[in-house]
Structure formats: structure tokens, C-alpha cells
Amino acid sequence: MAKVEGKRAGVSQERQRVFIREMLLIRHVEEKVEERFRAGELPGFLHVAIGQEAVAVGVCQAMEHGDVFASTHRAHAHTLARGTPPNELMAELYGKIEGCSHGYGGSMHLYDVARGNLGANAVVGGGLPAIAGAGLAFKLRGEPHVAVAFFGDGATNIGTFHEAMNLAQLWKVQSVFVLENNHWAESTPASQQLPIADLEKRAVAYGMHSAKVDGQDVEAVHRAAKRALDYARSGKGPVFLVCETYRLVGHFVGDAQVYRPKDEQRTLRETQDPIHKLRERMEMPDDEFEALDREALAIAEAAVEFAKSGTDPRPEDALKNVYA
Amino acid sequence: MPELSYREAVRDALSRAMRRDEDVFIMGEDIAEMGGSMGVTQGMLAEFGPERVRNTPISEMAIVGAGIGAAIQGMRPVVEIMYEDFTTLAMEQIVNQAAKHRYMSGGQLTVPLTIRTQGGAGWSPGAQHAQQLEAWFVHVPGLKVVFPSTPTDVRGLLWSSIYDDNTVIFFEHRTLYPIKEEVPEELEPIPLGQARVHRPGEDVTVIATGRLVHEALRAAEEAEAEGISVEVVDPRTLQPLDEQALVDSVKKTNRCVVAHEAVVRGGFGAEVAAVIQYQAFDWLDAPIERVGSKFTPIPFAPVMENYVVPHAADVLDAIHRTVGR
Numbered sequence: 001m002a003k004v005e006g007k008r009a010g011v012s013q014e015r016q017r018v019f020i021r022e023m024l025l026i027r028h029v030e031e032k033v034e035e036r037f038r039a040g041e042l043p044g045f046l047h048v049a050i051g052q053e054a055v056a057v058g059v060c061q062a063m064e065h066g067d068v069f070a071s072t073h074r075a076h077a078h079t080l081a082r083g084t085p086p087n088e089l090m091a092e093l094y095g096k097i098e099g100c101s102h103g104y105g106g107s108m109h110l111y112d113v114a115r116g117n118l119g120a121n122a123v124v125g126g127g128l129p130a131i132a133g134a135g136l137a138f139k140l141r142g143e144p145h146v147a148v149a150f151f152g153d154g155a156t157n158i159g160t161f162h163e164a165m166n167l168a169q170l171w172k173v174q175s176v177f178v179l180e181n182n183h184w185a186e187s188t189p190a191s192q193q194l195p196i197a198d199l200e201k202r203a204v205a206y207g208m209h210s211a212k213v214d215g216q217d218v219e220a221v222h223r224a225a226k227r228a229l230d231y232a233r234s235g236k237g238p239v240f241l242v243c244e245t246y247r248l249v250g251h252f253v254g255d256a257q258v259y260r261p262k263d264e265q266r267t268l269r270e271t272q273d274p275i276h277k278l279r280e281r282m283e284m285p286d287d288e289f290e291a292l293d294r295e296a297l298a299i300a301e302a303a304v305e306f307a308k309s310g311t312d313p314r315p316e317d318a319l320k321n322v323y324a
Numbered sequence: 325m326p327e328l329s330y331r332e333a334v335r336d337a338l339s340r341a342m343r344r345d346e347d348v349f350i351m352g353e354d355i356a357e358m359g360g361s362m363g364v365t366q367g368m369l370a371e372f373g374p375e376r377v378r379n380t381p382i383s384e385m386a387i388v389g390a391g392i393g394a395a396i397q398g399m400r401p402v403v404e405i406m407y408e409d410f411t412t413l414a415m416e417q418i419v420n421q422a423a424k425h426r427y428m429s430g431g432q433l434t435v436p437l438t439i440r441t442q443g444g445a446g447w448s449p450g451a452q453h454a455q456q457l458e459a460w461f462v463h464v465p466g467l468k469v470v471f472p473s474t475p476t477d478v479r480g481l482l483w484s485s486i487y488d489d490n491t492v493i494f495f496e497h498r499t500l501y502p503i504k505e506e507v508p509e510e511l512e513p514i515p516l517g518q519a520r521v522h523r524p525g526e527d528v529t530v531i532a533t534g535r536l537v538h539e540a541l542r543a544a545e546e547a548e549a550e551g552i553s554v555e556v557v558d559p560r561t562l563q564p565l566d567e568q569a570l571v572d573s574v575k576k577t578n579r580c581v582v583a584h585e586a587v588v589r590g591g592f593g594a595e596v597a598a599v600i601q602y603q604a605f606d607w608l609d610a611p612i613e614r615v616g617s618k619f620t621p622i623p624f625a626p627v628m629e630n631y632v633v634p635h636a637a638d639v640l641d642a643i644h645r646t647v648g649r
Contacts, residue, residue, distance in 0.1 A: 102430030111429035118396055119429060123420050129389020130421065136390055137397035140349065140375060147393065163386035170381065321431040322465050324489035
């Protein structure tokens with residue numbers, strides 16, 4: 001008995017180690033993105049997921065090979081958590097051929113089809129109907145995969161969310177709808193955009209199976225996501241998974257956040273940082289944690305160097321890939 | 325050779341593709357038991373069952389979006405938007421998603437989706453069931469746009485659209501569903517991007533789409549009686565466009581009329597006129613004439629509707645104007 005428990009504890013410790021390593025990697029990559037944007041090196045429009053790492057890692061670690069997902073404008077974390085090499089992500093942000101979308105997409109259109117990333121979407125809610133359709137294709141073809149949509153609380157106000165949820169449940173497709181409720185739709189707080197506080201109730205209208213989880217607790221997210229994916233995979237129907245999370249940064253890199261109470265972010269950083277939350281529960285010596293932290297930073301720094309020395313597309317490459 | 329109506333020809337192409345290929349399925353509003361609001365898919369539920377002939381909720385975004393998702397996974401869905409007026413509800417999914425996934429992914433994804441829709445005036449449905457919006461979609465890189473005018477063409481082009489690896493917006497014209505034609509026993513695919521010369525002529529080229537192909541053919545007969553020889557060309561595919569065939573025809577006749585049911589302003593005919601003037605400027609003996617609906621929503625009262633949309637007489641007037649210069 002003691003032996004079994006010891007083994008379980010070992011599995012759990014190993015998993016915690018993976019989670020913390022992944023979250024540290026995302027954090028350091030995102031901080032590099034902020035830094036390099038402020039240094040004027042990165043073109044375009046960037047949204048980082050600092051504070052929301054546990055949702056990305058918990059869900060993506062629960063996914064299986066062959067599962068697919070659609071992401072949002074805030075896509076770096078999902079992309080990294082599903083295994084896209086940081087070099088390829090960073091190269092995309094620099095607009096290089098080596099990027100995961102070969103320079104055609106950018107931060108808001110990260111794709112990595114081989115790893116199931118069907119695309120980050122810069123239209124709020126834009127990716128949801130296709131996730132219902134991918135889940136339908138898995139069902140029609142008898143394939144044991146699940147299609148996952150990530151989206152924010154703001155997306156629950158747009159028509160695509162309601163049409164996709166309705167159709168997915170009607171046809172009991174193999175999809176999971178992951179709501180990252182960070183309580184802000186860009187600069188608009190929940191109180192100004194949501195008529196209900198408990199967003200899990202959105203699922204009631206469709207009779208969809210739902211669950212709610214502390215999105216700052218990566219282990220809880222992972223358990224809930226595993227259950228949701230298993231449920232959808234078994235053909236019982238889609239699941240609406242609500243992850244209560246916090247955006248510890250502005251909407252975009254450079255957002256002055258004039259709309260947000262000044263101390264809110266400081267308090268949240270002290271109490272709701274998913275990395276700290278897991279770290280507190282782990283029996284990991286400080287030197288080991290610091291080594292992981294340094295390793296993640298080194299990967300992020302190397303990714304920047306890789307990206308900077310990447311290959312620019314030729315201007316006329318813009319004419320390719322319009323049609324198959 | 326069997327005789328098929330335009331409606332039956334659409335059904336024939338869908339059914340043949342579905343018999344051949346498990347990955348082809350259809351979905352849309354009222355397409356199953358009812359057989360579609362135009363009767364196009366009648367009988368298909370009985371043959372293929374409800375998994376492959378899927379009635380949907382009234383959810384145009386989800387219909388197109390679910391088609392996109394299934395197409396990305398390698399299936400070849402054909403979705404129906406009951407009236408092209410309702411494509412407005414799905415524009416985001418068509419324009420930002422279906423048209424751009426391949427590009428934004430740097431070539432990783434393909435979206436082999438066919439979006440069938442129909443529209444057109446001539447039966448007083450009023451302003452929200454009779455528009456011709458094909459030009460909107462021609463303006464979006466990444467989409468192919470097809471607008472067949474005969475049973476043979478609609479069958480061969482729908483087949484090619486289903487098996488094209490891009491998203492195709494496939495326009496049918498409501499008033500053409502009953503027209504009949506003998507078609508080959510075996511379906512002959514028609515490549516996208518190939519125009520059809522319906523009638524050879526020497527004096528004027530009329531480039532027409534959809535219902536106006538038939539109006540142009542009537543006008544050509546009347547012109548012939550007056551001694552004017554008219555060539556009628558249907559591009560059939562608006563994107564990609566068979567520019568060469570159109571230009572070659574005008575270089576032969578030296579005069580050109582473009583005709584469609586959509587409003588003239590910003591219509592597809594403007595694009596055709598631009599292509600012709602640029603590539604055949606020195607061959608033109610007269611300004612290019614344009615025929616289309618007057619710039620109003622489609623009115624309800626039959627007398628007003630009839631006044632707004634173009635007919636053979638309008639094409640003939642345009643022919644007269646161009647030969648009179």
C-alpha cells in the first residue's frame with residue numbers, strides 16, 4: 001500500500017515538475033515578448049498571457065495526440081503548451097520564414113497543424129464554429145479525437161459562441177469549449193459586458209455538460225480538462241469548461257490600463273499568480289526551482305536570438321498560399 | 325442522353341459525389357425531409373440518411389463554420405445557405421476564416437468547403453430574398469466564386485467545386501431551377517476558370533452571368549433578325565476568371581456589353597469591363613456597355629421589380645447603343 005502511494009506521489013511530483021517548467025517557459029517567453037516589443041523589435045499587435053498560464057498548461061497537457069484546438073488573439077501560451085518550439089513561435093513574432101506560420105500569420109494567427117493548432121484567431125469567437133465542425137468530423141469518421149476551443153469571457157457575448165454551442169450540443173460532437181474567464185473584455189469589465197456573474201450558466205441554455213475550475217490552479221485545470229476531454233471523446237457530447245483566471249497584464253503589450261484600479265493588478269500578482277500557487281504546494285528545493293527558472297529564461301533568450309537571425313520572407317512570397 | 329433540370333443537375337452532382345466519397349456530406353436549413361426550400365435536395369435523405377444529409381438550426385455562422393472545421397479535418401462538406409441574402413450573416417466566417425486559413429497558416433491548412441446558395445429576383449420575394457451579391461465574394465482573395473447558368477454547367481461545375489481544395493461560393497439562380505437540358509449520361513467535370521461561348525458572333529460580345537445569360541441569348545436572337553451578329557459568353561467562374569476567353573472574343577467583335585442581374589454599381593461587370601478595356605483597348609470600337617439592376621433594393625410590387633431588374637430588352641438596347649457608336 002505504501003509502495004502504491006509512493007508511486008502515485010512520484011507521478012504527481014513528476015507532473016508538477018512538468019507543469020511548473022511549462023508555466024515558467026511561457027512566463028519567460030511572454031516577458032521577452034514584452035521586452036522586445038518595447039525595444040521596438042516586434043511589429044504588429046501583441047497580447048501576452050501572463051497570469052493565464054495554468055489554463056493553457058492544464059488543458060494542453062490533458063490533450064492527446066490527434067486532438068486539435070483553436071486559440072485566440074492571446075495565443076502564445078496555448079501554442080507553447082501544446083509543444084510548438086519557442087524558437088518557431090518567436091520567429092513568427094519576428095515575421096520570419098522559420099516561424100510556425102512562416103511569417104504569414106503573426107502573433108494573432110499562430111498555427112502549428114502538425115501539433116493540432118488549427119490557428120489563433122483575431123476575431124473574438126471566430127474559431128468556435130470550426131471547432132464544432134472539427135468535432136463533428138471526428139464523430140462522423142469514428143476518430144477518437146477531440147476539438148478544443150479556447151476563448152474569453154468577452155466571446156460569450158458574440159453570436160458565434162451561441163451558434164457553435166447550440167450546434168455542438170445538438171449534434172453531440174467531440175468538442176470541448178474552454179472559457180478563460182479573465183473578467184475583462186479588452187478594457188471593459190465584466191460588470192459592463194456580462195448580464196450574469198456565473199458564466200457556467202451559459203451552458204444551461206444548451207443543455208450542455210459543464211464544469212468550473214480555479215484557472216490559477218494548474219493541477220485542478222488539468223484534472224477538469226482530462227475529465228472534459230474523456231467525456232467528449234467517449235461520444236457523450238461536448239463540454240463547457242469554465243476556468244476562472246486573471247490577466248496580470250494589460251490587454252495588449254503597451255496598454256496603459258487607465259481603466260483598471262491601480263492596486264488590482266498588484267494584489268492579483270501577490271495572490272493569484274499560478275506559478276506561485278503551484279510552487280507553494282511543491283516539495284521542490286529552492287535551488288532546483290531556481291535552476292528550472294534559469295533554464296526557462298535561457299530557452300526564451302535563445303528563442304529571441306534564433307528569431308533575430310531568422311530568414312526574412314521575400315516580399316513576393318506574399319503572393320503564395322492564397323489558393324491551394 | 326437524359327434530360328435534367330438545373331435543380332436536378334445540382335442534386336445529381338451532390339448525389340454522385342456522396343455515392344463515391346464518404347467524406348462528402350451536406351448540411352443546411354430544411355434540406356433533409358423538406359428537401360431544401362428550393363427542392364434541390366429532395367430524396368437525398370432517403371438515400372444517404374440523416375448523418376450525411378444534416379438539417380441545421382437557423383445558424384448561418386455555425387453552418388459555414390462547422391463546414392470549415394470539417395473541411396480542415398479533410399472532409400468535403402457542402403453547406404447550403406438558403407438564400408444568398410443570408411450569406412450576410414455568415415460573412416465573418418466566410419471572409420475572415422474560410423478564405424484566410426490557408427494563407428495565415430503559411431500553407432499548412434486547406435479548407436475544401438463548398439458553400440451553395442441561391443438568389444435572384446423575378447418572383448416578388450422583396451428586398452431580403454432576391455439580391456445578387458456575387459461581386460462581394462470576388463473581392464476576397466482566397467475564395468473561388470462560381471455562377472453557372474445551365475443544367476450541364478451547374479452539374480459539372482459543382483463537381484469540380486466539391487473536389488477543389490479551396491472554399492468555393494457556388495451561386496445558383498432561383499429562376500433557373502426549372503430549366504431543362506439534355507446532359508451527358510456521365511457527369512463531365514468542368515474546370516473552374518473556364519468560360520463558355522454560348523453562341524458565336526461577329527459584331528458584339530455580350531459577357532453575361534446567371535439569368536442574364538438566357539436574357540442575352542434572347543436578345544442575340546432578336547439582334548440577329550436585325551442583322552447584328554452577337555457572341556454570348558458566360559464566364560461561369562467569376563474567380564478565377566477566364567480573362568483570355570473574354571478578351572479573345574472582344575478582339576474579334578470589337579464591341580462589348582457586360583450583363584448581370586446584380587446592380588450595376590460595383591457589380592462584377594465593372595471588373596470585366598476593366599479587364600477588357602485594359603487588355604483589348606486598341607480593339608474596342610465603342611465604350612463598353614453595362615447592363616444590370618437599377619440602384620435600389622429589390623422592390624416587392626411586381627411592376628416595380630420588373631422595372632428594376634434587367635431583361636432581354638435591356639441587353640438589346642445596350643447592343644444597339646454599342647453598334648450605333
